[in-house]
Amino acid sequence: MERTTNVILCGTGGQGILLASEVLCAAAIKSGFDVKKSEVHGMAQRGGSVSSHVRFGKKVHSVLVEAGTADMILALEKMEGLRWTHYLSPRGRLVSADIRINPMTVNTGDAEYPDVDQMVTAKGIPCTEVPVLSIARRLDNFKVMNVALLGAASSLIPDISPDAWEAAIAERVPGKTLEVNMEAFRQGRAVPHQEVKA
Amino acid sequence: MVKKRNQEKTGTLFLSGNEAVARGAWECGVHFAAAYPGTPSTEIMEEIGEHYPEITAQWAPNEKVAVEVVAGAGFAGARVLSAMKHVGLNVAADPLFTLSYIGATGGTVVVSADDPGMHSSQNEQDNRLMGRAAKLAILEPSDSQEALDFTREAFRISEEFDTPVLLRMTTRVCHSKSLVRVSPRTEVPVKGYVKDIAKRVPIPANSRRMHSRVEARLARLSEWGADSPLNRMEMGDTSLGIITSGISYQYVREVCPGASVLKLGLTNPLPWKLIEDFIGRVSRVMVVEEGEPYLEESIRSRFLVDAPGKELIPIEGELNPELVRKAVSPDSVAAPFYGETDLPGRPPSLCPGCPHRGAFHTLASMKYSSTGDIGCYTLGLMPPYKALETTVCMGAAIGVLSGLEKALGREGMPKLVAAIGESTFIHSGITGLIDMVYNGNTGTVMIMDNSLTAMTGGQQNPSTGRNLRGEPAPMLDIEQVVRACGVKRVRVVDPHDLKLMKQVLKEETGVPELSVIIARRSCIMAYKPLRKTVSVHDPAKCVHCKACLRLGCPAISWNREDNVPVVSEMQCWPNCNLCVQVCPVGALSKDLEGVV
Structure with a gap:
């Protein structure tokens, strides 16, 4: 694979974005790629927007994805996914969890939470909504939503094998939660990606 | 460990x-x-x-x-x-x-x-x-x-x-x-x-x-x-030579793979001979660097060469591949396929259960504000509190409050206290407090002691009783330090005891003397709660006053259809009952069922 694959993971503080990007990077490394990732710590994590850029390929220079070149936006929160869509390439896809978390300004009534689905459709963005909430409920564990989302993304990344994903998850999640995380991954992986309607 | x-x-x-x-x-x-x-x-x-x-x-x-x-x-x-x-x-x-x-x-x-x-x-x-x-x-x-x-x-x-x-x-x-x-x-x-x-x-x-x-x-x-291999020439197309360092190098390589590049790893002192050699090998030189024109000005003044940098690369903010592409390879710039979307921002906020919430909520309820400092509590400036209005550097909350009084006199002072965390106080607030005592200031300093250096992710400090490796360490007694500085009025209060917090703030700001309030309650990152309890809301009792919403707690949102608050079970912090305290009709209570 000559071309570098660009993924942006996003959500809000505390959702597990950073762990999800660690798993993705570990899986890409196990598949033999050069990998770089960049994220911002500090003030951004106090419930604010969190994002992580992951790039892998033969040789990666920049740690940041260039706007208009992302193969995938992986969002754990719907509005945060929409926020990054200008980073998508024409072939890119938004893979978003069905989760809405209000920013404080919406809680206090100073702002409106937008109709994300309608805006994504209006922009004509290929989008997969991943029912991570129902997966989490079925498994009775709300901490596996990030891994379920990765599962959905994994079927779009043929360069990383299921074995590499499994090994990466085993390496990064706490031992006693391995089985439930693996099951969340498998259920996410089963989510179909519809072609966008013309 | x-x-x-x-x-x-x-x-x-x-x-x-x-x-x-x-x-x-x-x-x-x-x-x-x-x-x-x-x-x-x-x-x-x-x-x-x-x-x-x-x-x-x-x-x-x-x-x-x-x-x-x-x-x-x-x-x-x-x-x-x-x-x-x-x-x-x-x-x-x-x-x-x-x-x-x-x-x-x-x-x-x-x-x-x-x-x-x-x-x-x-x-x-x-x-x-x-x-x-x-x-x-x-x-x-x-x-x-x-x-x-x-x-x-x-x-x-x-x-x-x-x-x-x-x-x-x-x-x-x-x-x-x-x-x-x-x-x-x-x-x-x-x-x-x-x-x-x-x-x-x-x-x-x-x-x-x-x-x-x-x-x-x-x-x-x-x-x-x-x-030295710290500095190296990567020769390619010699019509343009790019001199760069640090992260900017990676962006240059990304957007301009064929260019000749002088990558500098040692940037003081600059390797003049190597730079001169590189300039001689290329038709035109450009400097790509983040921040100040540090390399650019040095190279321009040393060699009197036209080496554009900051006229093409912003001096403000962070560089990224887009900005570098615009400067070094403008022909390859393409507008992103999808436009940007205008959305509500998601600024950071105090965590659910944060001890600072009690302090800022109380200040705001008294129409008080603060000279602030560097830490999580800088977020006291955010709505709904809007209870912080200056920040300079570590420790400056105290000096700024003191200087305001010097210029305005006690009678002319706005309703302000100094708000400073315990780690920041130890870092460089103590000397400011000594200055206040020595030079006869009045005013109230609130030390927001959450027993952790929190903003940076939760580190130990001399007041936490633990060292870097988490081993037991002597614990600095902040109250004794404050008294030893010569402060006569020192109060210690739990900022989540809203009634007492308000009473203490009223008393201490009311007297024409210097006072220190130590608002002490642990950061939620410092411990694991023993009990798993959440706040529950009884819509039958609710009078829709939104007092709970004005806490600015991320766990509380408003259901507009039913005109009642919604408490997020996932976000509510067990050891916090601020919403229970502010509800005037007892519609919010702590669910003790299923206590572990």
């Missing part, structure tokens, strides 16, 4: 720049390290504390002390490292500038982690300018492998040239991860302390000789740098 990273003796690890600096220090036998936390530098010392027990390591009360302690250990011939954020270097500037004259007996490396774009900082200062002013050698890594390699090289340069070395990192180098080849640790002996007054006592007669040595050292280093 010590985890497995050091067991990986060789091979390839996926490390952040900060983790790679820690690894590099360990590999080349560093004996001692000290730091004060500050984004984006914090993980360097955390990593040393967690993974590398061979290094004696500690949090210091502030960056100045960290550099002084490191200096002393260096005098004993130990290899030493200190790390801080860019503004921390201002605090440490006093010892550092003179340490530059004294030199390095044991290798001495100071890491400055700059924050272009101000992800978590109050300014964008470019510490290459500080390093040059201090006449230090400066190394600028551009990824994690270089962060490790340059750390090792920094110790070699430090000992060979008898100079402290500034390892200048930036947020994108500190907090990005890439693959790093690692090696085992090489032990080096502590050389031992040898008394040398001419070297270590900078009285003017000695300092004049020291200054001559510093100038000669810089000249030798510049010569050496021309042949």
Whole structure:
């Protein structure tokens, strides 16, 4: 694979974005790629927007994805996914969890939470909504939503094998939660990606 | 406490720049390290504390002390490292500038982690300018492998040239991860302390000789740098030559793979011979650097060459591949396929259960505000509190409150208290308080003691009773310190006891005397609650007054259809009952069913 694959993971503080990007990077490394990732710590994590850029390929220079070149936006929160869509390439896809978390300004009534689905459709963005909430409920564990989302993304990344994903998850999640995380991954992986309607 | 990273003796690890600096220090036998936390530098010392027990390591009360302690250990011939954020270097500037004259007996490396774009900082200062002013050698890594390699090289340069070395990192180098080849640790002996007054006592007669040595050292280093692999030419198309350093190099390589590039790793002193050679080989020169025109101005003035930099590359903010493409390869710029979407922002907010919420809610309810400081509690400026209106630097809350009173008189003072966290108070607020006592101020200082250095991710400090490695340590008694400074009125209160908090604030702001309120309650990161309880709302009792919403708690939102609050079970903090306290009709209560 000559071309570098660009993924942006996003959500809000505390959702597990950073762990999800660690798993993705570990899986890409196990598949033999050069990998770089960049994220911002500090003030951004106090419930604010969190994002992580992951790039892998033969040789990666920049740690940041260039706007208009992302193969995938992986969002754990719907509005945060929409926020990054200008980073998508024409072939890119938004893979978003069905989760809405209000920013404080919406809680206090100073702002409106937008109709994300309608805006994504209006922009004509290929989008997969991943029912991570129902997966989490079925498994009775709300901490596996990030891994379920990765599962959905994994079927779009043929360069990383299921074995590499499994090994990466085993390496990064706490031992006693391995089985439930693996099951969340498998259920996410089963989510179909519809072609966008013309 | 010590985890497995050091067991990986060789091979390839996926490390952040900060983790790679820690690894590099360990590999080349560093004996001692000290730091004060500050984004984006914090993980360097955390990593040393967690993974590398061979290094004696500690949090210091502030960056100045960290550099002084490191200096002393260096005098004993130990290899030493200190790390801080860019503004921390201002605090440490006093010892550092003179340490530059004294030199390095044991290798001495100071890491400055700059924050272009101000992800978590109050300014964008470019510490290459500080390093040059201090006449230090400066190394600028551009990824994690270089962060490790340059750390090792920094110790070699430090000992060979008898100079402290500034390892200048930036947020994108500190907090990005890439693959790093690692090696085992090489032990080096502590050389031992040898008394040398001419070297270590900078009285003017000695300092004049020291200054001559510093100038000669810089000249030798510049010569050496021309042949060092720290600096390299990557020749390609010679119609354009790009001179660059640090993270900017990676963006240049990304968007302009065919260009000729001079990549500088040693950026003070500059390797003049190499730069001259490079300029001679290309038709036209450009300088791509983040922040200040540090390389550009040096190169322009030295060679009187037209080397555009800041006319094409912004001086403000962080660079990224788009900005570099626009400057070096404008023909390849393409507008993104999808446009940007205008959406409500998601600014950070105090966590559910945060002790500061009680303090700021109370201040706001009294129409009081504060002179603020650096920490999570800077978020007191956000709605719904809007209870913080100045911030300068670590410790300044107290000095600013004091100065306002000097200018306006007690009668003319706005309704303000000083709001400062305990770690910041220890860092550099104590001297401000001594000033208030000494110079006859009145006013109220609120020390927001959450027993943790929280903003940077939760580090220990002298008041927490634990050290860097989590071992028990003596606990600084802040109340005794405040009294010893000469403050007569000292109150300790739980900021989540809203009634008492208000009463104490009223009493202390009401008397024309200096007072200190220690608002003490642990940060939610400091402990695990024993019981799992959440607030529940009874819509039948609700009078729709939104008093709970005005707490600004992320766990509480408003259901507009039913006109009632909704408490998020996932976000509600068990040991917090602020919403229960503010509800005037008892519609909110703590669910004690199913208590574990």
